[in-house]
Amino acid sequence: MALTLFDLKLPLHAEESSLKRIAARALAMPENAIQDMRINRISLDARRKDDISFRYTVTVTLSPKDETYALRHANGHVSRAAETPSRVPVYGERPLTAPIVVAGMGPAGLFAAYLLAQNGYKPVVLERGKAVEARQEDVARFWKTGVLDVSSNAVFGEGGAGAFSDGKLTTRIKDPRAADVLALLAEHGAPDEIIHMAKPHIGTDKLVQVVRNMRLAILRMGGTVRFGTRVCGLERQGDALQAIYVEKSTEGRERIPCAACILATGHGASDVYRMLAEEGIALQAKPFAAGVRIEHPRELIDRSQFGTFAGHPRLGAAEYHLADQSGGRGVYTFCMCPGGYVVACASEQGGVVTNGMSHYARDAENSNAAIVVQVDARDYGADDPLAGLRFREKLEQDAFRLGGGGFVAPAAQVADLLAGRASNGFGSVRPTYAPGVRACDVGECLPGFIAAGVRDGIRAFSRRLQGFDLPEAVITAVESRTSAPVRVLRDKNGEAEGMLGLYPTGEGAGYAGGIVSAAVDGMRAAERIMARFARP
Template sequence: MLRLTELRLPLDHPPEALDAAVAERLGAAPTRYSVFRRGYDARNPRRIMLAYTVDAEVRDETDLLARDPRLRPSPDMTYRFVAEAPEGLADRPVVVGTGPCGLMAALILAQSGFRPIILERGKAVRERTQDTWGLWRRQVLNPESNVQFGEGGAGTFSDGKLWSQIRDPFFFGRKLLKEFVKAGAPEEILFISKPHIGTFRLVQMVERIRSEITALGGEYRFGQRVDDIETDPGTRAIRALHLSTGERLEARHVILAIGHSARDSFAMLHGRGVQMEAKPFSVGVRIEHPQSLINLRRFGPNAGNMLLGAADYRLVHHASNGRGVYSFCMCPGGRVVAAASEAGRLVTNGMSQYQRDERNANAGIVVGINPEDYPGGPLAGIEFQRRWEERAFEAGGRNYRAPAQRVGDFLAGRASTTLGEVAPSYQPGVTPADLAPCLPDFAVAAMREALAAFDRDLPGFAMGDAVMTGVETRTSSPLRIPRGEDCQSLNTPGLYPAGEGAGYAGGIFSAGVDGIRVAEAVALAMTGGGPVRSSGRPKDDSVTYG
């Protein structure tokens, strides 16, 4: 098979045009071909182009490769397990957390015969969904079952984006996408350039993956939080986990995939001497515009084309005060959701369904935060986040309604008393307010400057009636738990920090890929295998990409 890249065709091309483009690039018609990737170039909204990557089968492959330097062999995308559990292996690995990282780690271990035990502090995904709606509809927060905690992780209530900026030399990402399709995701995620799933489909997929894991000998335990770890006094190697149920669970290989909001777990690990360090993250607000405006600005006369769907955007500005401001987790045709996990604190996030057909577009507009902004050690970033979450809770009315402000008022430095054309989607509702006291002064200044810059890039972005809802604080983990090449904690052997919570991923895709990598490390450690295969990481772990 040969891989052909950058086959560019007009958005409205007929099907046979791709056949002709492939034949022209090869100099002859292929025996067969398949589309590996399809993206679009919308830099000129009046002349949007589709860009294809194609795998083609030809009879004279060797001759073609010799004649045309633009051609290359299609890479082998087959996933191969690094180790299988020996017959009669009594030791069982433990996976803590069932977000994308823990889910894929448990699946790989189960498929390799290791019969993992999976611990989840929250509830199964459908029960968890009911608790989440309890906050959205009745203003009742369950601290152990919400947008952050429960089967599926925070990504369950998101846009379900499945793309990232990681490099993936061993095709872990392809394995993830194929498993998701097997679990019910649309097959298009295998070839479109910015695949997404949406919340409702994610719920079904999580259940189906759980069914496969349990069928292969895995054991799920919901409502079981890890309250303490027990280590060997001499080597510091992990020996057991102490659970919220009172059970002492012996464990020699523990994958820690707890997500970026398990603040009590971070404090426990820090108290037990597990090495960790502060890292950058970001804080800001959610901004909403009419999706029709974003479609028009991005796609011009092609807005509404089925191949393009609802338009997204990615905006970045370097403010004069030295702060970076960027759009985060953009959700086309979606809604802003309540994402608190602690009483008396307010957090926002964004989500979309697969159809992306709701009235508003929303995205985080966030400002980079560095460890120098919150001195005091690896847990100080958590206290920094809490400070602004508490102020937002106060500004919203202390009832999980969120403070919201018109962009025009925010730019003018005055509180909003009413909202305008853009109706906020956040539930359980908003309170018109001034968002400036809910964020650091430097962040407010940088955001005001950035909104004007974004309006130049995307006219209408700073429209007066666009609505900002605060606060967005859980962009990524405020700390990292360092690990070695074998994926184990640097000073606690047998503990495998993984995913977003450990600072090694940002979003569903990269978290799932990291789960695969760490599962392989555990499988190799339990069987005495060779070195761990390396996989990609986000270019900047302070940014969530998926």
């Protein structure tokens, strides 16, 4: 028999070993009545800076008699532990006469391929970029020299767009597969704590190892992985997918017959959206958000969030999430990277894209986050499905021009941005974006409503987070890849409207945002395919 106890308060200075005593007090039972205790969730409560604590949810095992007593007399919030329903895979009956192809090896493709391989379906995974080890070298070279490899960069290659990230594993979706994603990551080398932390993160350094380990597992389970292989065309028979065409970095074009294809190519792949439009797949322009990155000294953010407890070893670097309105649009901080770096995330020539990453330790000098403003069809200047994509491309090209070329990003100090003038250098906060920044008037490369929204946001956020408007804080443009600018329409079976057997999946399809939700969408697509075809 088991009970779940919620909201057990463990003060910052207390050891976790005292948790059983705290649980017993909440149950109104002696400590030795608890036969077993398991931690489900740990969250940080920093609402009161003079009383920072951790809040625990735990499941305890008691004798049936003690459980009845505890349910009646407990001082804390207690309920019977919920049974986790087990999900048994469903296998279809149609024999597999051609392989199942997974296009793209970001979180969506990786988890889809893993599940298929685990269940004996031997998927063929096609990835335009390189294996994560080789990719790391290309990314490092780009950040050092500003010379971009358009097929191997911070967006394209094994591990997908999130491989060089903070590795935040939070998600707002309520899907039981999210727990499976965390468990699989832990099984392949991520720290076990991700399973119960309310805001887990693993950082670029660990994520890269996990991705490699998952690929090796897919290969061991009979899957095939082909790098340097870009999906460039589809072949249909009637209304169903029959084969896909790929372009290889070495030997040209090839036709690959397939029973089904999970298309998990992410939202960086503009060429894929254009190919789908040409193939008559139903697409829709989608709202997204765009703006800039802001960098503050990590210590300033830690002090604002944790007061005198800043620097406490159990707290790590502080996070924030802030939101407000500007001119009737939402403006909010996005993808905050405590103790991290602003990074160059271009995947196309002639466009500057910024984003953020951290290592597991989150111990770099600055903390950064995007400040983004909602954009939608009224801003796109056209109403075709690719109008949002062109809007995004223009933002990135304008930032490239203002930076002066070589993927140098336009940047400014907050005081200058707020005053609407150009910066001519930087002060105590040093920009971390590599290959480098050009001090200028960042507002020049942003549409007026985005520049105004960013300014309004900074003023509003500084009322909630002291020092947010630090005059020397650094602004770097442009943050444009928050979510997909296009949605690939799916029917109730998850197949593309306009082509049966094609499963648009993950963030690029417009149905996920973030590592965990993309991975969950990938698993769902794999389950749908398994339910259609017999297990080999």
